Amino acid sequence: MSIKRIARHLVQHHWRAKQIFPPKVLSRIEQAIRQGETTHSGQVRFVVEGALDGRPLFRNQPARERALDVFSHLRVWDTAHNNGVLIYLLLADRDVEIIADRGIDAKVGAAGWETICRAMEAEFRSGQFERGVIDGIASVSRELAKHFPPGGPHRNELPDAPVVM
Secondary structure, X not given: OOHHHHHHHHHHOOHHHHHHOOHHHHHHHHHHHHHHHHHOOOEEEEEEEOOOOHHHHHOOOOHHHHHHHHHHXXXXXXXXXXXXXXXXXXXXXXXXXXXXXXXXXXXXXXXXHHHHHHHHHHHHHOOOHHHHHHHHXXXXXXXXXXXXXXXXXXXXXXXXXXXEO
């Protein structure tokens, strides 16, 4: 366990997520998700967590493992066509993880998701958090549209609102 990582998580904590993602930015992200979902039959969720605390932090839980926990907790895996996608940002680690249900993951694969994550992280490094998230949502939506185009009436299975943890 890295003392540096613990200190970074304790110092940044949850205030950072609320500072970078105020309500007006969260609203625009929600709109981007809603708009993207008109182009496909998948479901997209965005979660930002300022920092880990308690057990996850002291267990030294990696961002990917934490994203898997959030994916499960928010039931992103529980979509009719197995095409739910979680975009998870752990600010303290400056790490983006995309967790996708098996239906879409089999089509895009780890390398495809990794490309989207790295593009988002590049935007974040230049301080463009809102643009990075919205571009990431658009990229995920393009993949979903390619493999799961809209068919018939669209049922919104998961909330579009971002989650700030």
